[in-house]
Amino acid sequence: METVARPLPPLDIVVLDDDADFRQYLEDILKDDGHQVRLCATPDEIWATNAERLPDVVLLDMKMGTVTGEQILDQLRARWPELCVIIITGYPDLDDMRAAFRLRSFDYLTKPFSLSQLREALERAVNTLGLGQSDVERLRERLGQRIKALRAERDWGLKELAAATSISVSQLSSIERGIHLPSLEGLITISRAFHKKPSALLADIDF
Numbered sequence: 001m002e003t004v005a006r007p008l009p010p011l012d013i014v015v016l017d018d019d020a021d022f023r024q025y026l027e028d029i030l031k032d033d034g035h036q037v038r039l040c041a042t043p044d045e046i047w048a049t050n051a052e053r054l055p056d057v058v059l060l061d062m063k064m065g066t067v068t069g070e071q072i073l074d075q076l077r078a079r080w081p082e083l084c085v086i087i088i089t090g091y092p093d094l095d096d097m098r099a100a101f102r103l104r105s106f107d108y109l110t111k112p113f114s115l116s117q118l119r120e121a122l123e124r125a126v127n128t129l130g131l132g133q134s135d136v137e138r139l140r141e142r143l144g145q146r147i148k149a150l151r152a153e154r155d156w157g158l159k160e161l162a163a164a165t166s167i168s169v170s171q172l173s174s175i176e177r178g179i180h181l182p183s184l185e186g187l188i189t190i191s192r193a194f195h196k197k198p199s200a201l202l203a204d205i206d207f
Helices: 022-031 042-051 069-079 094-102 117-131 135-153 158-165 170-176 184-193 198-204
Strands: 014-016 035-039 057-061 084-088 106-110
Touching: 014 022, 014 069, 022 035, 022 158, 035 069, 042 069, 057 069, 057 117, 069 084, 084 117, 106 117, 135 158, 135 170, 135 198, 158 184, 170 184
Parallel strands: 014 035, 014 057, 057 084, 084 106
Antiparallel strands: none
């Protein structure tokens, strides 16, 4: 059966690039895809706009005149360690790439890149980091993945977990796929089946 790609959730994206035409190009194509876009021409502008509201993604030009992208990325990491930064550059350089990944940029795109390449980078960020999701959506997805992993560690099928929890196979399947959250009672029962406290299970998924 052919897998249909899910559309990306609307993202809040900040673009820092000193090329006005390229900033406008990115704003046009990203807004057409349903994203919110804020444009910055200087580092001072990105500090101000990020302080006002932290975006999901920063698209960062690596060549910014007297200020290097490496310097900006270093400061972004110091201020917002978990912020998703995707490097964009028209002058690919091996040292820049090393610096970008040393400072934990999420991805690296070389101009001219296609719209599909940009979409793929954003899709990877969404899938990897859970961007654009509400807290409840993120909790459903992470909890489901963790329960599935714990079950696999014990070499259990859904039937074994159902027997240990008295929760139906269909309900457990829905929970593992991130469609539904278990009730509080269900969370306690599932945690006990794995000899864990509910608080420890939530800590495992950083909630």
